[in-house]
Amino acid sequence: MKAVGLVVEYNPFHNGHRYHAEQAKIKTDSSVAAAVMSGPFLQRGEPAAVSKWARTKMALENGVDIVIELPYIYAVQKAELFARGSVSLLHHLGCSSLFFGSENGRIEPFIEASEAFSRKEDDCSLILKEELKKGLSYPAAASKAFSHIFKGRDMLDLSKPNNILGFHYVRAIHTSGSAMKPYTTARIASQYHDAELPGDNSRIASATSIRKALIEKGTAAARSFLPEASARELEAYRNSYGIWHSTEDYFSYVKYSLSTLSAEELSRIYEVEEGLEHRILRTIRQARSYREMMERLKTKRYTWTRLQRMNTHILTRTKKEDMHRLLKPSSAPYIRLLGMTKKGQAYLSAKKKELTAPLVSKLSSFSHPALDLDILAGRVYSLPINEPERTLFEKQEFSQAPIRYDEDEKRFLNA
Amino acid sequence: MKAVGLVVEYNPFHNGHRYHAEQAKIKTDSSVAAAVMSGPFLQRGEPAAVSKWARTKMALENGVDIVIELPYIYAVQKAELFARGSVSLLHHLGCSSLFFGSENGRIEPFIEASEAFSRKEDDCSLILKEELKKGLSYPAAASKAFSHIFKGRDMLDLSKPNNILGFHYVRAIHTSGSAMKPYTTARIASQYHDAELPGDNSRIASATSIRKALIEKGTAAARSFLPEASARELEAYRNSYGIWHSTEDYFSYVKYSLSTLSAEELSRIYEVEEGLEHRILRTIRQARSYREMMERLKTKRYTWTRLQRMNTHILTRTKKEDMHRLLKPSSAPYIRLLGMTKKGQAYLSAKKKELTAPLVSKLSSFSHPALDLDILAGRVYSLPINEPERTLFEKQEFSQAPIRYDEDEKRFLNA
Numbered sequence: 001m002k003a004v005g006l007v008v009e010y011n012p013f014h015n016g017h018r019y020h021a022e023q024a025k026i027k028t029d030s031s032v033a034a035a036v037m038s039g040p041f042l043q044r045g046e047p048a049a050v051s052k053w054a055r056t057k058m059a060l061e062n063g064v065d066i067v068i069e070l071p072y073i074y075a076v077q078k079a080e081l082f083a084r085g086s087v088s089l090l091h092h093l094g095c096s097s098l099f100f101g102s103e104n105g106r107i108e109p110f111i112e113a114s115e116a117f118s119r120k121e122d123d124c125s126l127i128l129k130e131e132l133k134k135g136l137s138y139p140a141a142a143s144k145a146f147s148h149i150f151k152g153r154d155m156l157d158l159s160k161p162n163n164i165l166g167f168h169y170v171r172a173i174h175t176s177g178s179a180m181k182p183y184t185t186a187r188i189a190s191q192y193h194d195a196e197l198p199g200d201n202s203r204i205a206s207a208t209s210i211r212k213a214l215i216e217k218g219t220a221a222a223r224s225f226l227p228e229a230s231a232r233e234l235e236a237y238r239n240s241y242g243i244w245h246s247t248e249d250y251f252s253y254v255k256y257s258l259s260t261l262s263a264e265e266l267s268r269i270y271e272v273e274e275g276l277e278h279r280i281l282r283t284i285r286q287a288r289s290y291r292e293m294m295e296r297l298k299t300k301r302y303t304w305t306r307l308q309r310m311n312t313h314i315l316t317r318t319k320k321e322d323m324h325r326l327l328k329p330s331s332a333p334y335i336r337l338l339g340m341t342k343k344g345q346a347y348l349s350a351k352k353k354e355l356t357a358p359l360v361s362k363l364s365s366f367s368h369p370a371l372d373l374d375i376l377a378g379r380v381y382s383l384p385i386n387e388p389e390r391t392l393f394e395k396q397e398f399s400q401a402p403i404r405y406d407e408d409e410k411r412f413l414n415a
Numbered sequence: 416m417k418a419v420g421l422v423v424e425y426n427p428f429h430n431g432h433r434y435h436a437e438q439a440k441i442k443t444d445s446s447v448a449a450a451v452m453s454g455p456f457l458q459r460g461e462p463a464a465v466s467k468w469a470r471t472k473m474a475l476e477n478g479v480d481i482v483i484e485l486p487y488i489y490a491v492q493k494a495e496l497f498a499r500g501s502v503s504l505l506h507h508l509g510c511s512s513l514f515f516g517s518e519n520g521r522i523e524p525f526i527e528a529s530e531a532f533s534r535k536e537d538d539c540s541l542i543l544k545e546e547l548k549k550g551l552s553y554p555a556a557a558s559k560a561f562s563h564i565f566k567g568r569d570m571l572d573l574s575k576p577n578n579i580l581g582f583h584y585v586r587a588i589h590t591s592g593s594a595m596k597p598y599t600t601a602r603i604a605s606q607y608h609d610a611e612l613p614g615d616n617s618r619i620a621s622a623t624s625i626r627k628a629l630i631e632k633g634t635a636a637a638r639s640f641l642p643e644a645s646a647r648e649l650e651a652y653r654n655s656y657g658i659w660h661s662t663e664d665y666f667s668y669v670k671y672s673l674s675t676l677s678a679e680e681l682s683r684i685y686e687v688e689e690g691l692e693h694r695i696l697r698t699i700r701q702a703r704s705y706r707e708m709m710e711r712l713k714t715k716r717y718t719w720t721r722l723q724r725m726n727t728h729i730l731t732r733t734k735k736e737d738m739h740r741l742l743k744p745s746s747a748p749y750i751r752l753l754g755m756t757k758k759g760q761a762y763l764s765a766k767k768k769e770l771t772a773p774l775v776s777k778l779s780s781f782s783h784p785a786l787d788l789d790i791l792a793g794r795v796y797s798l799p800i801n802e803p804e805r806t807l808f809e810k811q812e813f814s815q816a817p818i819r820y821d822e823d824e825k826r827f828l829n830a
Contacts, residue, residue: 257675
C-alpha cells in the first residue's frame, strides 16, 4: 500500500483540489492520498473560512484518504518552515512520495535548484542578508539571491508563490534525508492569486476567487467550482455558527490584545521585528478596521502576509522564545489525525508500527506544548462565533474523534 | 471658599444624587461640591453604563462643581482601598469635609467604630483571619469580627454596604491624619440594592433599580427618577456609541483573555487567589455567558462583586506585583480633573498652590504607571463599541479637556 502526500489548506476544497488528489494517486501510482492540512489559521496568516472538521469532510468525500493537521507552529509561517513541518509530517506517515502543484510544472528544476542551493548556501545566505538590510521583503530578497546564484541557467522562477513552496518542499526532503520522492504538476487554475472567477466554461478556479465570490455573492455564485460536499459543508457551517471566518472578525481582538501589551512585551511576540512594536502600537490607535490597520502597517519591507501572520501571533500571544524552542527539533512532534476513509484507516492500521511520531486521535490522550498552542489557536479562532454556538464549537474542537468516511457507501460513519 | 467632598459613581446620576449634593453643601456650609468618581469600571467590578465624560456632564448640570476621577487602582477594589484612594484625593483637593450617605445616618457611630477599631485592630485582624480561613467571604468575616469586638454597644451595623464604605472613609481620614470632617446622612432610597423602582410618587430610586428599568424598558421608564441632563446624556451616549455598557458585553474578551493565559500566568493576576486559577480555567470552557460563568464561579468564599472585580483585572491583565507596587504609597499620585463649573474653576484657581498632588488636565501632559492603567482601562471599556465609533471614543478619552460648565448660563463651554 503506497501513499502520496499532499500539502493543503482547502480553503475551501474546490474542483482543482479534487483533480489534484486524483492526479497525485495516478502519477505516483499510489492507492492512498494523505493530506497535511493547516488548522484554523493559514500560511498567509488568515483564518480558514470554516473549521478544519468541515474542510476535512469536504476532502474525504473527494478522493483524499487521510487528513492530518499541520500544527500552528508550522502552519502560520513563511514558506521554509511551513514546508519543513509539512514534509516532516508526511514522512512520519510513511508517504513514499510528495505531490505538489507549481507554476513551473516540471520536477527537475526544483531538484536542480535544491542541489545548487546546497552547494551555494553560504553565498546565497550572504546575498539574502544584504538584500534584507536594504529593506527588501523576505520573498523579494530570496528571489534576488537565487537569481544571482543561478543566473544564466534554465532557472526556476522563484518569484512565483507555488514554485517557492515547491522549492522548499524539495529542500526539506533533501535536508531531512527523507526517501520521499517529489513530483509536481502545473496548476490548472491559471494563477493562485486570481481574484476573479474565470468567465469560460471552466469548472476550476483559484481558491482566492472562489472565496471572493462566496463572500460577495453566496454559495450559488461559486457552486460550479465546488464539489457538492464543499457547497454543503460551507452552508452547514454558516447555518450552525453564523459566519465564515475572515480577518475582520478578529479585529477587535487584535486591538484588545495590543491594548494589554506594553512595547516591551509586544517586542517579545513572534514575528514582531525589532523596532516594529512602536509602529504597531501607534497604528492600532488610529485604525478602524483590520484592512486599515494593515494598510497603515505595510511597507516594502513587510509583506501583507508577513504582517497577517504577525497579527495572528499577536492574537495567540505566541512568544519568540516559545516558538524558537518548539521549532528546535528538526521533525514534527506528533501526527494529529483529523479524518480518514476506509482505505485511509486500512493504511494507518498497516503502518501503525512504522509511524515515526505518535498518532494523536484524541486531544485528551496526548500532551505537548505545540499541541497546547493548537488548542489555543482553535479557541482564538472560535471567538467571533456568537454564544451559545461558540461553546459548542469549542467542545467539538476538544472532543471530536477523527472523522471516518466510508467511500464505498458514500457516508460518514461518525459525523 | 469651602469645598465638601463626595465619593460617587453616578451610574447613572439620579435625583437622589442631586439631593445628596445639595444637602452636602447645606449641611457642611460649603459653596463647592467636589466629587471623586470611578472611571470606566466601578467598585462592584462592573463597567459604568456610559462614559465618565457623560456622567461628568450629568453631575455638573446638577449641583456638583468639580468632578475628578478615582484611578483604576482604587476604583476596582474592596471598600477599604476604594475608601483610601477616594479620601486621599479629596484631601489632595483641599476639601474641608466629606459627606456620605449611609444606612445609619448619624456620624457618631462611625467615629466611635473607627476609634474602637484603632484600639482593637490586632484583635479584629486576628478574628478576621480566622473567619476567612473558615471560608467566609471578606465582608461576612469583617462583619463578624466587628460584632465580636463591639458586642453589647450601640453598634454600627457593618453588614450594610454604605455603612461599610462610610466606616472606611472615616478610618481613612483618621489613619491619613487628614483634617477633613466626616458627615453622613441617611440615604433616602430605602436600599442600595433595591431591584425595583418604587411604586409611589417618589422621585428617588436606587441606581440599581434605575439601571434595571433603563435596560429593560428604556429611558422613559426611568425618566421621573432622573434629572433632565441624565436622561439626555444617556440617550445621546447610546445614539453615538450604540450601547449602554454591561458585563455581558465583555464576556468574549474575558474568554479570550483567559484563553491566552496559562494557569501560572493567571495566578499572577490581581485578585486571583491561590488555587482559584484552575477553577477559573475549567469554568470558562463551559460558560456561555458572563452570568453563567459567575454562577459557576461563585461560592460562599467569593462574593459576586469580588469575582466581578477579578474578571475586570483579568480583562485589564493587571498583575499582583504591579498593583501592590502602585498601592504602596499611602496617597493618590495625581488628581485627574474631568470637569468643573465656573465656581469649581474659581475654587481650583484659588487653591492651585495648595493642592498636594499634581492636577492632570490633559493626559499628554503627565505620565505615571497608574495613569497608564487608567488609559488601558478606558481602552478595554471601549471594546464592545462598534467601529468606527470605537476609535472616536478612544480619541475622546485621550484628547478630551476637562468639561467646563457655566452654571449661570446653564450651558457647557467646551462640550
